[in-house]
Amino acid sequence: MDEDSELLKRGRRDPKAFRALIERHGPYLYGIAHTLSGNAADAEDLVQETLLGAIRSEFRGESSVRTWLVRILTNRAAMLRRTRRRRPEAELKAEQAPPSAKDAARAVDAKVDLAGMLDQLSIEHRQVIILRELDGLSYEEMAAALGLPRGTVESRLHRAREELRRRFKGY
Amino acid sequence: MNCEQSSQVQAYYDNELPAGERAAVERHLAECGSCSELLSDLRAMSLEMAKVSRPAMSADARRRLEQAWWAARDRGVLHLAEWLTAAAAAILVGALLFWSDTGAHANRMAEAPGGNGMNVQAMNVQMPSEQTDVMLPPVEARDEVASNEVDLAEWIASDLSVDPAH
Numbered sequence: 001m002d003e004d005s006e007l008l009k010r011g012r013r014d015p016k017a018f019r020a021l022i023e024r025h026g027p028y029l030y031g032i033a034h035t036l037s038g039n040a041a042d043a044e045d046l047v048q049e050t051l052l053g054a055i056r057s058e059f060r061g062e063s064s065v066r067t068w069l070v071r072i073l074t075n076r077a078a079m080l081r082r083t084r085r086r087r088p089e090a091e092l093k094a095e096q097a098p099p100s101a102k103d104a105a106r107a108v109d110a111k112v113d114l115a116g117m118l119d120q121l122s123i124e125h126r127q128v129i130i131l132r133e134l135d136g137l138s139y140e141e142m143a144a145a146l147g148l149p150r151g152t153v154e155s156r157l158h159r160a161r162e163e164l165r166r167r168f169k170g171y
Numbered sequence: 172m173n174c175e176q177s178s179q180v181q182a183y184y185d186n187e188l189p190a191g192e193r194a195a196v197e198r199h200l201a202e203c204g205s206c207s208e209l210l211s212d213l214r215a216m217s218l219e220m221a222k223v224s225r226p227a228m229s230a231d232a233r234r235r236l237e238q239a240w241w242a243a244r245d246r247g248v249l250h251l252a253e254w255l256t257a258a259a260a261a262i263l264v265g266a267l268l269f270w271s272d273t274g275a276h277a278n279r280m281a282e283a284p285g286g287n288g289m290n291v292q293a294m295n296v297q298m299p300s301e302q303t304d305v306m307l308p309p310v311e312a313r314d315e316v317a318s319n320e321v322d323l324a325e326w327i328a329s330d331l332s333v334d335p336a337h
Contacts, residue, residue: 030228133220
């Protein structure tokens with residue numbers, strides 16, 4: 001059993017093991033969560049739910065622990081997105097992060113607000129773009145992280161890039 | 172207008188093609204303006220994407236994560252406490268039913284013809300159930316029958332009333 005699996009197993013009872021999980025995977029998960037959700041509060045919640053959910057679940061070793069955690073995270077983010085979509089717009093606006101927090105995640109180059117473009121993609125398209133472009137996952141790794149067939153990942157990435165490219169060219 | 176090879180170009184860009192297919196895509200790129208433009212755009216988008224800053228997780232956020240672990244643990248203990256309370260209640264009910272049944276049985280035995288309690292079938296026919304509720308076994312007997320279960324239930328219930336947080 002590798003170190004990550006061992007930490008997962010112990011993390012349910014041992015706070016030190018859980019802290020080690022946070023140190024090893026928290027920042028990486030947080031980066032993805034922030035790009036997916038677009039704000040710090042949701043990102044923190046997503047990482048929290050992911051790590052606590054992981055230590056309460058059984059890791060079957062079908063992928064690396066990190067890939068498995070990303071899978072949990074992306075599922076939670078998609079659920080959050082769907083929940084938000086069902087709620088009234090006024091309620092959502094009240095929960096939006098202040099502009100300063102949002103700006104921190106935005107592109108350094110103000111001319112091409114790629115983070116803003118990512119925000120406008122569907123959660124499915126955003127997931128594949130983030131995992132490929134920002135995290136450099138291979139198609140196989142993305143398939144494992146998203147729980148999808150490789151072919152689906154490829155076609156989804158293709159469509160997501162086409163959409164992003166249309167927006168990108170609009171600048 | 173997109174070429175039908177555009178998905179192959181993306182796979183080429185992502186370095187996901189075997190060598191033979193890469194060579195084929197490179198030949199295609201030399202001839203297809205649409206695909207070479209796509210490749211150029213993919214590179215430009217990646218460059219821009221690399222500029223997207225990803226905020227680091229703050230020390231406060233890490234601390235809150237650790238606190239969440241303790242909170243989850245406490246909630247787990249509380250769930251266990253709820254479950255054990257339910258178990259204690261079930262034991263109490265069981266003890267009371269047992270006590271009730273024992274009392275009724277003793278009552279039937281006392282009321283049976285002949286008083287020796289050996290003819291149970293005859294006793295059940297002759298004794299309507301309403302009458303069996305009238306008589307109870309002696310208090311000492313009741314306590315003896317149910318005391319162990321009640322003690323156990325009370326012990327569990329009182330033990331669970333202690334704050335499990337620490």
